[in-house]
Amino acid sequence: MSLDSPIPFHFEGEQKDEKVLIVIRAHPIINIGWILTSVFLLLVSLGMFIYLIFSGPVNLPFSLATAFIAILIWALIIVGIAFQQFLHWYFNLYILTNKRIVDIDFFGLFHRRVSQTHLFNIQDITYSKAGVLQNFLDFGDLRLQTAGTAPNFEFHNIPDPEGSQKHILSLVEQVTGNRFKNYGVRSNQDI
Amino acid sequence: MELDLIKTFNITEGQDINLWIQAFLLVVLFFYSIFALLMNRQISILNKAIQTTRAKQLSKLALAQLISSLFLFIIVILMVIF
Numbered sequence: 001m002s003l004d005s006p007i008p009f010h011f012e013g014e015q016k017d018e019k020v021l022i023v024i025r026a027h028p029i030i031n032i033g034w035i036l037t038s039v040f041l042l043l044v045s046l047g048m049f050i051y052l053i054f055s056g057p058v059n060l061p062f063s064l065a066t067a068f069i070a071i072l073i074w075a076l077i078i079v080g081i082a083f084q085q086f087l088h089w090y091f092n093l094y095i096l097t098n099k100r101i102v103d104i105d106f107f108g109l110f111h112r113r114v115s116q117t118h119l120f121n122i123q124d125i126t127y128s129k130a131g132v133l134q135n136f137l138d139f140g141d142l143r144l145q146t147a148g149t150a151p152n153f154e155f156h157n158i159p160d161p162e163g164s165q166k167h168i169l170s171l172v173e174q175v176t177g178n179r180f181k182n183y184g185v186r187s188n189q190d191i
Numbered sequence: 192m193e194l195d196l197i198k199t200f201n202i203t204e205g206q207d208i209n210l211w212i213q214a215f216l217l218v219v220l221f222f223y224s225i226f227a228l229l230m231n232r233q234i235s236i237l238n239k240a241i242q243t244t245r246a247k248q249l250s251k252l253a254l255a256q257l258i259s260s261l262f263l264f265i266i267v268i269l270m271v272i273f
Contacts, residue, residue: 009243012239073263109230
C-alpha cells in the first residue's frame with residue numbers, strides 16, 4: 001500500500017489532487033441477521049403460495065386472486081426492507097486518501113453524516129477484536145485518535161483491523177514523513 | 192382436506208370481506224410506492240455522492256422495485272373495479 005497505488009473510487013468533495021487509497025466497509029457477516037430474517041419471511045410467503053396452489057378446496061372469505069396478490073405484496077415489502085438494509089451497509093464507508101480520512105455514515109433514507117480529518121491529525125490507532133466470531137472471521141473495530149478537539153474516528157466491524165492499522169500507519173508515515181516508532185505511537189491490541 | 196375459514200372465524204354471510212382486503216392492500220401499496228419512490232431518489236443522490244462500481248445495478252434494482260409496486264397497485268385497482 002503506497003501513495004502511488006490509488007484505487008478507482010470517487011466521492012463527493014474529493015479534491016483534484018486527492019487519491020483514494022483505501023475504502024473499507026464493515027464485514028459482510030454483520031448482515032447475517034437481516035439476511036436470515038428476510039429469507040425466512042420469503043420462505044413463509046412461498047410456503048403459503050404453494051399451499052394455496054396444491055391444497056384442496058379452501059373456503060376463504062376472500063378470493064384466491066386476492067390471496068395471491070397479498071402474498072406478492074408481502075414478498076415485495078420484505079425485499080424492499082432487505083434492500084434498505086443492504087444500502088445501509090453498502091453506503092457506510094471509511095475512505096482513506098493521500099490527504100485525509102473520511103467517514104461516511106448512512107443512517108436512513110435522507111440522513112447521512114460525513115466526518116473527515118487530515119492525516120496529520122492522527123495520533124493513535126487502536127484496534128480490537130472481541131469474541132469468538134470476530135477472532136474467527138478476523139474482523140473488529142479500529143479507533144483513530146486525532147489531535148486536539150477534533151473528533152475521534154471509530155470504524156466498527158471492519159475486516160482485518162490489524163492489517164488496516166498497519167496500512168493506515170504506513171500511509172500516515174509516508175504523508176507526514178514522521179517516524180512513528182521514534183515518537184512511540186502506540187499500537188494496542190485487546191486480547 | 193377442506194378448510195372452512197368462514198365457519199372457523201364466524202364471518203357473517205354477505206359481508207364483502209374481499210373488498211375490504213383489497214382496499215387495505217391498496218393503502219399498503221400506496222404507502223409502499225411512496226417508499227420505493229423515495230428510495231429511488233435516495234439511491235440517485237447517494238450514487239452522485241459516492242461513485243461506486245455497482246451504481247447502475249443499484250439504480251436498476253430500485254427502479255424495478257418501484258415499477259413492481261406500481262404494477263401491483265394497478266392490478267389491485269383493476270380487481271376492485273372488475
